[in-house]
Each structure stands twice: as C-alpha cells, then as structure tokens.
Amino acid sequence: MNDTIRSGGLEGKIITIECLSYDATNDWKIDTEVSLSSLSNKNVFIVRVFYEMGLPSNEEIGIVDFAPQLISRGTFFKRPKYETFDKVIERAFGWLSENPDINFRNAQSIDIKMKSLSQHKTHLMAFTEHGDYIRIFRVTYTKPVEAAQGAIGRTVLSSPIYLSTKIFLPYKKSDTISDIKQRLSDWVNQYLAQNYEHFTGQRWPRVLSAETVEVFAKDFRDDNVVELEKAALDDTFLANRFGSKNAYMFFSLRIFYQTFDRTKCPKSSDNSIDTIDNNNDHN
Template sequence: MSKSPVTPQYVDVHMPPPSYEEVMGHQALSSVKADVPREELPPLAYIDIMPRCLHPGNMRKKVPPEYDRFSTLMGAANYWLRANLSYGVWKCETVERKVENNGEIIMDKMICHESTYGFNVLIRGLRLWLYVKDPSTPPQQLGLLNKVPETTQVNLTAGQVYHPFTGFVIGHPLFLQMYGYSMTTYQGFRETLHSLNEDLKKQPLQGSILNVESATLKVSEGLEKAVIDSDNTVCHENGGKMKRYTQIIRVFYVIGEPANETIGMKEFIPSITKPPDIATHAQFQNFEEIMTKFNKWLPHQTGIKLVNIQLHEVRYTEKLGQLEILSDLTDDFDDGMSDRSFLQTLRVFYVTAPSTAPPQQISFITSRLFLPVRTGERSFESMSQTMFRIEAWLRVTGIPAYKVETVKFLYREPLKLGVDATRTYYTAFKGVGKYYVTAVRVYFLNPYQEPHPCYLPPAFPWDPSMKPSSTCTIQ
C-alpha cells in the first residue's frame, strides 16, 4: 500500500520563524549562512534536515535511540522554506549518518564504519539542494509520497527450497511432501513502479514531481516479523543476526496544481567484460562505460523530463560459473555468514505529462565525481571542505550543475584515493567490518575541461605508499 502524501506542516504565517534546533534537530549547512546575501549563494549548496533524538536509548546495552519521523522532517523543510523566502529546492535526497557509540552524530564526517559483529545505528535525514528564487513569490512547499512493494506469496513445488541469495535451490522432496513450503516475499521494483503509476491515475499528486529515488530500508532482523515502515528514520543492526532489506520508491513533489505526471525508469547495468568461471570472478564495465550507454539512449527520448540520476547498488550472484544480476529484486537477505557481491547500476527516473509544452530535449550528459581528499589511514577531509572544493571548481569552469547526488563507495586502504571510483562492482566479505566513503557526483548538460590545479584550492592527499614501515627506526 502506498502511504498518503505528506502535506505541509507548521504553516502559521503569524508565528515567528523557529530556531534551527527547535525545528530541525541536528543539521548542517553547506554554504547557506544567515548573513550571506541571496545573490551570493554558491553554485551548489544544500541544507541537511536531520531528525531530533526523542529518546537516547542505551547503545552499550544495544537499545536503539528513537528519532523524529521522516514526515516530521518534511514539515520542518516546509517551515524552513516559509522562513527563507529567497530559497527554493531543486532536489530532495535521503541521506544517512551513523550514530556513534556515545550518541553523537558527526554531520561533516565523510567516512563511516559499519561493524560486522557490533551494534550499528544509522539515521536517515533529508538533504535539500537549493537555488535562489524571487522572494516576492510564494514559498515553495514540498510533499512526499512513499510507495512500498506489495507482498506476494511464493508457493514452492516438491524439490524446491527458497534460498534468499540465489532464489530457488534443490531441497529434500520428502520434507516438502510432509510439511509443504511457502514464503512471503515482495514484488519486484518494476512491478512496484507500475503499481505506483496506477495509484497516481486514481489519485493524482497535488503538484508536480521534483524527483524520484529508490531507497533501501531494513525490514527485519533475526526472526522478527518483516515490517516496512517508510516513515521511520532510524535503523539499527545487531552483528551476527540475519537481516532483511527491501526497496521503496520515494516521490518528492512541489505542492500545487496536479500535473498528472507518469513516472518512468531506465536502468543501465554494466555489461560483463569477463565471465565468471570456477577459478575467477566476473568483471564488469566501469562507470564511464555506463554513462556511454546512457548517452546513447538519451537522444532518442522525446517528451520526457529527467527528475533524477541515481547510482544504485544491486546484488549479483555467481554459482558454478553462472552469474545472475538481481536488479529487480526488492527482497534481500543478509545472513552475516556469506560474502555478498554488489554491482553499481545507473537508475534514471523521468516523468511524462499531458502538456502542450514539451520539456527540454537533452542529448548528452557528462558527470564529475568529487571525492573528499584523503588525510590519513581511514581519514578524509570534511563535507564542508569537499563542498568548498566543488564550489571553487564550478566557479572556475563556469558550468552550471544539472543534477547532483550523494554517493558512497567501499573504502579500500591500499589505494591512494582510498576508493576505486571507476569500478562498478565489489564484494563485501563475511566477518569483516566495512568502511564507506561519501562523495558527491555532479551531472552537467555540457562537456567540460578540467581546470589547471593552480586555479583550484590546493590539495595534498595523503599517500599510503609513503606510510613509514614498522621496521624502520629514526635516529
């Protein structure tokens, strides 16, 4: 079932604007300061609206804290927009931050550790990418519609047992004959998107779509009953327990007259460059080759408006030299005892509408990834410092941003940059804690030339090859 749209909250024009802490709880600003004139908004700027902690829980005893609901964040965003009439939002994005063991949330931190056997707590917030608007026009107000996949029952025949990683595997027919076997799972992503469009035909959104994203939620742990709560902002994981995840579709829209839009999605999957065999794993195309696929598809599309370009991770499995890419899967299990392989795909969301004015025809899109500068072992510069570099790059090149997304990569210690940003596949090994590095990817409608480093802020990344040996002694 889809949730009801989130309508504006806290909209009493006679009330003075609240403080940021009163409305937004934890929050971090990129370049939007109270004393900065609207004309000086950086070429790329955002504000994070994070949930307030309602109850601290007890991290040592593995009792998770409680936080505001996501609908509260949407209300806070609308309140902020009413109090800051010079700004509008051109993209909403769900972002995650880790809650440290002491309960602290470091908003500027660009590397996150997820323990395999420890207790992890993550919270989800709302990132608003901003533009300057005419302050004399009415404030922009945002709505949200969540679509969760419908459940479906899988009845297995004799000789089949459901395996959460590879689908169906051979089971013991006597067991099935005696007891039978069935399982509740979820509809695929494409079927869920089709169902969402059917919902929108019956009950159109009261406004126009700003962007669409797919978000992954944990729905159960251990033997808990699976519950999809799309309005929840906190996720906790106990190490060693089986976990179950699903995907939901989030539709952010600007409240107004119904535009009667239909949502479409095209997914670009890296092709296999080296098939798997018994001795070696599969290899795939890199990110630039996915962008080439995207740009071959794009010029042939008419009457569509792109609303989001999203790098999305999907599971893939290798079994006896056979490879299966589970790009449509919305029901994913992690037993904590198996290696898990992931492939980065590019999901392009777009809308069509019965409008007399066709949207802008786009024939080519480029992108630039901005990684935080590495400062040491498992250490990177802050988000604020990275945004300062992005803003400087955009000013020097003079090229406007078309789309933007916050992405994360698996940290790899031996690499100079700490990540392999061109590689589209990796394996999360069992029994090993993982570190993830946050980065920002910006998309453009024009090609660009990389400016000379002398025009940009200096960067002196730490080089792991220069790390002193433990056997060396300094006299």
C-alpha cells in the same frame, strides 16, 4: 504510483524521484519515517517522490536501468570482469540524448544483490546483506500521461539532454562532507567562468541532480588516493562489500549537469573525477 497519478491522486508538481533501501525487520516490515538505521541484514527498496504541492500532476513516472556488461565470466577462483562504471554512465547519457520527450528527474548509482556471479535482476525490491553486488546506473524521469497527450494533440519535444558528470572524493581521511562540498562549489563556479563564451541567453549549463556515493576501498592513505579513484570510477562488481576485501567505506559527492551542445559536453571518461592536480590547496 502511476495509477495514483492517472486518477489525480498526486496533487503537485514532481521535483525529483529517488530509490533507496530501508532496513527491514525479521518479517520484512519497514518504517519509512525512521531516520536512524538499525543496521539490519534485511533490506527493502522504496521509491520516494518529492513534489511541490499544487494542481494534480499530469506526468507519470518512468525508471530505466543501465547495468554493466559482462566481459568475462567468473569461476570459483576468479572474479567476473565487467565494464567500468564510467562506460555505463556514457551509455545512459546516450539514451537521454536520444529521448528528448522525457523530463529528467534524477540519476543514481545503486548496488544490486546478485543471484550468481553472472546473473542479476535490477527490479527486485528486497535483499539480504552479504554476498556479491553489481553497481547499476538508474535514471528516473517523468513524461506526460496518455490523457494529457491526447488533450494537447501531440507531444512537444524539448531540447536533447546532453549530460555529463563529475565525482568529488575525499583526499584525506580527515576530510569532511563540508570539505568535499566546497570543492564541488568551487568547481561549478570555475567551470561556468571558463565556459562563459560558449553559453548565451538561457542556454546555460545546469546542475540537474546530485547524489551521495558510497565508495568501498581496500586501502586509503593520505599520500595515495589511486585506490579510491579506481574504486569510484571502475568498480562495478563488489564482492562482500563489508567483508575482509574492503577495509574502508567513504562518502563522495557526484553531480550531473546538462549542456546544450554535444561538442561542449565533456566525456565522462575525460572529466569524471575531481583530481588532486586541480586542487593543490587540499593536499
């Protein structure tokens, strides 16, 4: 893709970049135009670029992965223990704040098939379903190509990105995506109103991207969402995602937003989940 960009083959401004898996046939062929899943056990990752048509792009694409660190190794009778997902996100946010010369395009949580209980390769582009997975955090970005930098003389650094995140979960089995989306919208408006005095001029917090997250849980009752919250925030090692361990799979929404002051940026561990206490009308 970057070779195409350097040769002027991408005519337009890149808006966002996403990585997603597609169902493959028995001989590992995929059709990216298909909208209906065939529920194949063979999957191939693709990189999809959304862009606004215009002048040829002068920015190349970059991808950086943040995987959970292994805390204790697993055995035949014991699952391995990895750091929680909110810690993985915090490391990614630290990297972004230290690299202000890039343009953030997207962030995703992606399940990667493991080769063994302690080994994984995030760059592999194909896998078969079933087995153990690890949830990584992938950041996609763009940066000026070398030719463009040379023409300018030097790269002008932008303001550091101080990123935070919040995930919005279903509170009842009957909750719809529209219900979750409404809570997301209400929270954004409330956050802006409560922090109005901290932002002046153009330095307002911005929602940079959002993703739909699959959350696997063993149990979920309308009177107890602790299991779902734990699965959303903590679980990075997923054993047999669709097997007997997990009886439910839910969709949730996660947003990533930017602030311009590190002291005003909530830690992901403090402000990463939309809790019932703040949404009593949805209980």
